[in-house]
Amino acid sequence: MALTQTGVVPRLGFVRVSGFARSTRRLSMDAADLLRRRFSMQYQQACSTFDSQVYLIGDGEFAVVAETLNSAQLDELGGQLADITTAYSPDPQAPLAFSMGHAGPEAASDTATLREIAMRGVEFGELKAGPAVISAESLTRTLAAASELESIQGVASSVEERLPYPMGHIERVISVCNDIAEFLGFGGRAAIRLRFAAELHLIGLATAPDELVEKLGQEATMTDPEFLTHPATGANMVRAAAGEEVASIIETQLAHWDGTGTPDGLGNQDLLVGARILHTAVRITQWSTVNGSVIEWPAPEAIERVVAGSETEFDPAIVEAVSGLWAT
Template identity: 25%
Template sequence: LGYSADELMDKNNREYVDDENAKKIFKVYNEVYRTGIPIKVFDWELIRKDGSKCFVETGVSLLMDSNNVKTGFSGIARDVTERKRAEEALKDRERTLATLIGNLPGFVYRCANDRDWTMEFISNGCLDITGYRPDEFIGNKTVCYNEIVQPDFREPLWAKWQDLLERKATFEDEYPIITRDGETRWVWERGTGIYSADGQLLFLEGFITDITKRKKSDTELDNSFKRLRVALGGTIQALAVAVETRDPYTAGHQKKVADLSRAIAVEMGLDANRTDGIRMSGVIHDLGKMGIPAEILSKPSKLTDIEYRLIKTHPQAGYDILKDVEFPWPIAQIVIQHHERYNGSGYPDGLKGDEILLEARIIGVADVVEAIASYRPYRPGLGLEKALGEITQNRGILYDPAVVDACLRLFIEKGYRFQ
């Protein structure tokens, strides 16, 4: 309090207690005086000499003389200011946490690691998402959480949780639930195991939110993209037919190159979207030949230098046709690069190595193999053995070695053949 013992001896307690606490003290002391029963602990607030406030915890007993006459009180006061401040801070944090939890677009939970996911705590947000109140989940009173998970997802979720708990990793997944009204909703969950000091799993804690609208949007976007691909496929096929109509000797060449290119891409482990882009590019890789006279394209004898230089313009011509078309793949760039070579000896820009798109490197190899193996106006088909010999001999020189290896595996080990 900041007072000496002598200073306090002559002071009325009203000098260091406000009105509210004075009433509290009077009530306690009066009760002890009336009943004679000690009060073990009660808290009250005091005003220090410097005007600051502190909290004390006090026990009070009644004093009586040898004739059982009540003569006063005795007690022990202990400063609990720091404890009270800590308690207030904890209450503030709890209020803040409750507010945050209440405003979350979902619910937080604490549950046992059992097959029912028995809830020990679940926030009010569960009502909006599941249709069940928190108390209906606690201890599986009305429903257990596992019951509302769509049946096909129950076992995979359990297995995934157990695997991640074994590694003490964080769980994250999306899955459908069935609400109280029988509606299917998709939720996203993120959770983790809580462990004791000696590493024993105590319970699971996490957060679950409704992602139904997002999943619906994803599905609609997916369907739109599929329709777009169908439309693009039809447009690209029409362009391919237009090219092959002008050059009957190479009819089907672009489709064969496209099919082989796609097979090489799959063999190399490329994802489905990239693989589709490669196939689409392969279908129209010779689009630029539309600008070359048909008599040059179908000439049965050797081309003159001028004619050959004209033929070499077709990648650029194809690029010029496609450059302003918005494809979901870099088709124009692939088309202009499909005659570039690994060592920089190709055309039109003399690109080399990784300067050439992988898609173009794949189509370049497929183009060479199909061209050598098949009939041309100026020569008969040289056969598959000759074609594979060409890419083997120039592996790492003209052609990307990884692409060549994938192509060879297709033909030699997996029996791939042109249709």
């Protein structure tokens, strides 16, 4: 079934712009609405110069239909739309995130399949750093990396089965990461990469002996030389499939704000925000578990210990978020 009246199978693209609410939080409602309208008009003007149409299909989501463009031309159009998105970010500290996927008749002859391919391109584009335009051809390469990532996720699941914690430990770490990130306005692709890092943060223990894994949660283990190697091992395992930022978060998950953790001397603003959030989330999860059982979620004692560690082990801005979320 063709999407256009001419009966031609078009090139179909989908665009997702995330972070509007976060980026416009300091604007009045009227100012934010005006910004959205001007933003959409800029998209329409850019698409018209490429003899294509753009339709608003949801909050921050657009469909692009082009009968005459080839893949390279839609890549070029996507680049212009990404530039418009960057220019319209009202808060430099919370930029809008742009992702576009597209597919044409060389990939499929029916619009349902084109739509599915383009939407998958959007989803994979959201995992990349910076604006992303994913064609059907590049999606094939991305899917190969995704298959490797699925294998890595399987390894991470097998590690969790060996942990001396109740099942669901990784999900609890992810949950704390998500809550802190949302409180700080840390969203878009950065939040997605943080979630991946949280899911995979213990993968470096895949080959560790059982006697080491069984000691997780004990403070003495945190300084065990063998234990301290697992973040670097894990980072090397995931770097090719999950990307450099996910690997860096995993590699520096044991670093302290004051530079006394591992790697030695790395701290403060040298650490990615994601690494600081992950370290805090892991400690809250550990300190909420006693003798293999979750005592309370999150345990007040765990929150108190994080607050006490502000400016030493923990980033004070993240401690403030933890206090705002859970302190009584």
